[in-house]
Amino acid sequence: MTNQAPEPIIFGERPLSIEEVLALSNRQRPTALQSDKDYRQRIAKGAQFLDSLLDKEGVIYGVTTGYGDSCVVAVPLQHVEALPRHLYTFHGCGLGKLLDAQATRAVLAARLRSLCHGVSGVRVELLERLQAFLDHDILPLIPEEGSVGASGDLTPLSYVAATLSGERDVMFNGERRPSADVHRQLGWDPLVLRPKEALALMNGTAVMTGLACLAFARADYLLKLATRITALNVVALQGNPEHFDERLFAAKPHPGQMQVAAWLRKDLAIDAPTAPLHRLQDRYSLRCAPHVLGVLADSLNWLRGFIEIELNSANDNPIIDAEAERVLHGGHFYGGHIAFAMDSLKNLVANVADLLDRQLALLVDERYNHGLPSNLSGAAADRAMINHGFKAVQIGTSAWTAEALKNTMPASVFSRSTECHNQDKVSMGTIAARDAIRVLELTEQVAAAALIAANQGVWLRSRDTEARPLPPVLAAMHAQLREDFPPVIEDRALEGELRLCLKRIADQHWRLHA
Known part of the structure; x- marks a missing residue:
């Protein structure tokens, strides 16, 4: 066939x-x-x-x-x-x-x-x-x-x-x-x-609008990937899956927040019996993940409206109405809606970087990771003192997150009068769109590091003979990831694997939530 x-x-x-x-x-x-x-x-x-x-x-x-x-x-x-x-x-x-x-x-x-x-x-x-x-x-x-x-x-x-x-x-x-x-x-x-x-x-407005379409698609995938990384980290950190209970989110029913919580319940098979909990309440980067990611999930709907209306508009000047035989002089070239959409998106996406950066900081720290090795090193005890696992990856992640957060300054408020004060109020929409793409690049780097580290954490946890079997969705993801990213036992340079992970993200390689 x-x-x-x-x-x-x-x-x-x-x-x-x-x-x-x-x-x-x-x-x-x-x-x-x-x-x-x-x-x-x-x-x-x-x-x-x-x-x-x-x-x-x-x-x-x-x-x-x-x-x-x-x-x-x-x-x-x-x-x-x-x-x-x-x-x-x-x-x-x-x-x-x-x-x-x-x-x-x-x-x-x-x-x-x-x-x-x-x-x-x-x-x-x-x-x-x-x-x-x-x-x-x-x-x-x-x-x-x-x-x-x-x-x-x-x-x-x-x-x-x-x-x-x-x-x-x-x-x-x-x-x-x-x-x-x-x-x-x-x-x-x-x-x-x-x-x-x-x-x-x-x-x-074709440049800013074309970039906005690409930024939207990347952000949509990133939302689902960040949710999956969070689920892996709940397992690796032995977190409390009851934080995502359906009855809890019915009390504060933002649709996107409820959707992220539902994805986490599915990933974690929350209806299955749970292991004894280390604490009643996890730290915010786990417990509040639906609340952070839910803002992006809810915002994508109205961002789509802004972008697709602009995409499907006549946005030059003047407009030629041949039927009525009129020439209409206006300002449809003004990219204010795209500017606001992209300024908003870069803020939403940078918050995803910050969330994943905080989860990784918990994973690598012996004080907070509930018995995992320092820096997620898989080295044997007699070589642990010379191995540093994900220490540098966490430093790099902190740098990428800081740069993403720095780039959230809205571009649209920096309008400048130009062209002999004819263009005396301008949108800065293309700068906002380019900023959004840059924030997405940095946040995808954070996500790549967080995903490989979360997978390492799940592998380390699985060595515990009393560990619960992974829920089916996460077991399949863990197996897929191990094909590309074997466990870090002895220190190795991870740049190549991080770049491969970025390519997988760009290709939307993993089938995530519908």
């Missing part, structure tokens, strides 16, 4: 989900453009309406005027065709690291989805070329720094506009190449952007 090819994701009138952006970013599904005649005629009508206004010498921002503060400068009709190229050219000043391939695909998907609304005044040919870039995996090389998040992501998106026009560089088949060369190889003519098309490509 042959595997069926995955269904293409259709760009057109239908909305796009975060999960579909993630699938496109990981090259798991192909793309297609809505092909029915009515839809394509509706897209074309916007560009035709703009052309008719040019024939009448109408005043349209960014088409017959300069950009931003220069909107008061009239552009004679003989120069209108040159204006789009000037826009992406003078914005070619991005700095910093380049967006990686996954992020770049998310950006292309977000920009294409926005333009598919048919109110941006672009041709069908532009949508087709953007879709072809996704389909052929032609990735503009986009510097990640230089956007204040209103008028949208102008500078980073200029690299999309320029490469569609056969300028600047792209990644294609694993090589950095001039966009013009790739166009020639594929037999394409580079686009000559029409009036409004460069502005439509650049004057929007």
